[in-house]
Amino acid sequence: MLKVWVSILNLLSAIEFKIADKLGEATAIISHFSFFWLFPIMLLYLPLKLFTVMGIFLALFYIFVLAGDIFLSVFGHEKLEKKRGMVDITNVHEMRAEIISALVKYVGAIISFATIFNGLQKIFDGSAFYITHPSSFPYFDLLYFSLVTITTVGYGDIQPTIWVSKSFVIFEIVFGLGFVLLLFTMLISLYIDIQRKKKYK
Numbered sequence: 001m002l003k004v005w006v007s008i009l010n011l012l013s014a015i016e017f018k019i020a021d022k023l024g025e026a027t028a029i030i031s032h033f034s035f036f037w038l039f040p041i042m043l044l045y046l047p048l049k050l051f052t053v054m055g056i057f058l059a060l061f062y063i064f065v066l067a068g069d070i071f072l073s074v075f076g077h078e079k080l081e082k083k084r085g086m087v088d089i090t091n092v093h094e095m096r097a098e099i100i101s102a103l104v105k106y107v108g109a110i111i112s113f114a115t116i117f118n119g120l121q122k123i124f125d126g127s128a129f130y131i132t133h134p135s136s137f138p139y140f141d142l143l144y145f146s147l148v149t150i151t152t153v154g155y156g157d158i159q160p161t162i163w164v165s166k167s168f169v170i171f172e173i174v175f176g177l178g179f180v181l182l183l184f185t186m187l188i189s190l191y192i193d194i195q196r197k198k199k200y201k
Contacts, residue, residue, distance in 0.1 A: 036062045037108065040115045041139065049123055056119035059112040066105050066112075067175065102183050106150075109179070113172045114139065114146035120165050128165040132157045150176035 036058070043055030118139050120128040131141050145158040149172050160166040 037111050040112070041118075044115065044119050044122060044139075052119045052122050056116050056123075059115040059119070062112045063109060063175065066109055067178075069105065099187070102179075106179060109172075109175060110146050110150055111143070113150065113168070113175075114143040116168055117142040117146060117165065120168065124162060124164075128160065128162055130159045130161050146172065149173060152176065 040055040040058040040062075043051045043058070046052075117129065121138070121142065129142065129145070135141050141158060148155055148158075149169055152173060160169045
């Protein structure tokens with residue numbers, strides 16, 4: 001699993017670096033968000049259910065990549081860090097950049113899980129989730145549900161009704177809790193390292 005994560009992250013990083021080198025960093029970021037956030041959502045609204053399944057798999061792939069990126073950011077991987085041009089965080093400014101990056105990943109996970117939930121709702125003809133007061137924009141309902149789920153608030157106004165949707169909800173809760181715990185672990189260890197380096201300067 002670790003080798004697969006590293007290989008995928010290396011490949012995606014190489015593609016993004018090439019786009020950034022040729023077209024600029026802003027274009028690379030827009031391409032990233034368009035392909036992993038917007039494209040899966042667009043696939044859900046195409047007529048064939050095959051496109052919906054593709055949207056779900058692409059969103060799930062993005063979550064798999066995020067999980068690997070977060071795990072390897074916390075526990076480190078020398079070869080990956082060298083290839084991706086990562087450096088040790090030595091000051092608070094770099095730590096803030098890391099926090100912003102983590103928040104973007106967190107938002108990406110919320111959107112990707114919402115895409116999966118909407119895809120399941122479409123595949124199972126509206127029976128994957130029970131929505132008490134559905135809005136006129138269906139994607140929003142399950143985006144809201146994704147946010148409520150990942151933060152473990154759980155108002156109960158939207159509920160998963162079949163085992164598939166329940167399984168993905170469990171996965172999102174575990175992902176969300178794991179993300180926050182690993183982020184705090186990383187930030188605490190980084191802060192200790194920075195203070196230690198200041199002390200021995």
